[in-house]
Amino acid sequence: MKLKKDTPLERIINGIYTENPVFCLILGMCPTLATTTSAINGLGMGLSTTIILTLAELIISLLRKIIPDRMRMPAYIVVIASFVTMVDFLMAGFTPSLYKSLGIYIPLIVVNCIIMGRAEAYAGKMKPISAFFDGLGMGFGFTIALFLLGSVREIIGAGTWFGVKITPAAYVPVNIFVLAPGAFLVLGFLVAMMNKLKIGAGRRPGVDPTQGNMCGDCMNCMKLGLCSGKAECEAVKEAVPAADEGNKGV
Secondary structure, three states: OOOOOOOHHHHHHHHHHHOOOOOOOOOOHHHHHHOOOOHHHHHHHHHHHHHHHHHHHHHHHHHOOOOOHHHHHHHHHHHHHHHHHHHHHHHHHHOHHHHHHHHHHOHHHHHOHHHHHHHHHHHOOOOHHHHHHHHHHHHHHHHHHHHHHHHHHHHHHHOEEOOEEOOOOOOOOOHHHHOHHHHHHHHHHHHHHHHHHHHHHHHOOOOOOOOOOOOOOHHHHHHHOOOOOHHHHHHHHHHHHHHHHHHHOO
């Protein structure tokens, strides 16, 4: 079933699956790799970012017609920083242990490229309801990615999940998974799994490959650097051979 673009359900599915900010767009790598040493840290960071992203997109969309073009970035930063400050204080007061674990990465949400990117590319141009659900979808996608990454690293690297030991007594934790190299390794596997799912979905009979701006020819799209829809993909694929023929005659 093809969803109508910019509807609440389409925006949520887009953020979780079609354009997942971590597994598909490869954004926000600093908090993704640094805070996912455990499932609770990944979940806490993801939910904090979701709240800030959703509210920031909503307010920016509401103010989009009165913010001058030359003042867009400063205005966006002020809005985002306001919500980051609120979340920072609330976490310090109600979840001090999690706040201490995440440390500087909560204030650094102000410059998270996911939030700034969605504010510039989507919230500043769309209606409030669409912007709200876009922030919700992207936030959920970010949270799911960090939770999966943190869970895998904690289980393999420490033998626990949410601080509770779940592995057999004979299991020897692989400590490298809670260190920086383990973060890159687990992220690589999860990104590969997401790519496999999306490529497989485009090839299955009865599945519309254009859903979510996918052309179905994922391998060629990745080589051409395209992800903006079937029409543009076909146009570029027609232009590439023509350019190659022209270069042969030079």
